[in-house]
Amino acid sequence: MLIGELSHAVGVTSQTIRFYEREGLLPAPRRTANGYRTYDDSSVSRVLFIRGAQSAGLTLAEIGSVIDLRDVGRVPCTHVVALLGGKLDSVRARQAELRMLEAELERLVARSRILDPADCSDASVCHILGATQHEKRRD
Numbered sequence: 001m002l003i004g005e006l007s008h009a010v011g012v013t014s015q016t017i018r019f020y021e022r023e024g025l026l027p028a029p030r031r032t033a034n035g036y037r038t039y040d041d042s043s044v045s046r047v048l049f050i051r052g053a054q055s056a057g058l059t060l061a062e063i064g065s066v067i068d069l070r071d072v073g074r075v076p077c078t079h080v081v082a083l084l085g086g087k088l089d090s091v092r093a094r095q096a097e098l099r100m101l102e103a104e105l106e107r108l109v110a111r112s113r114i115l116d117p118a119d120c121s122d123a124s125v126c127h128i129l130g131a132t133q134h135e136k137r138r139d
Helices: 003-010 014-022 041-055 060-071 077-114 133-138
Strands: none
Touching: 003 014, 003 041, 014 041, 041 060, 060 077
């Protein structure tokens, strides 16, 4: 199949396919006499794998490491589990950060409801975001 047909079959642009080739994620295709790239069904499987791995949060470098293992005949499952476990840890850490940010934003919104805009001085820039003396001493 030609690059346009592959592109249509997997739902990505021709530019994306060329990018995957440049990055080494997709093997260089055979070329016809007139220079057109030709692909087989293994290219469809490979691009679908890349897209699925990206959906799981893997970077192109991580995807490449999985492909490299498979291409040398090794089963990459243990490596994939380690990568996914790392991604899950990162997501959980980010969720914890977001919960702390949510609490801080809730505190600031509550604070904004009790502060009078008329009391905001030029020196404080914004008294909603500025720390009170009591808050400064706690830190």
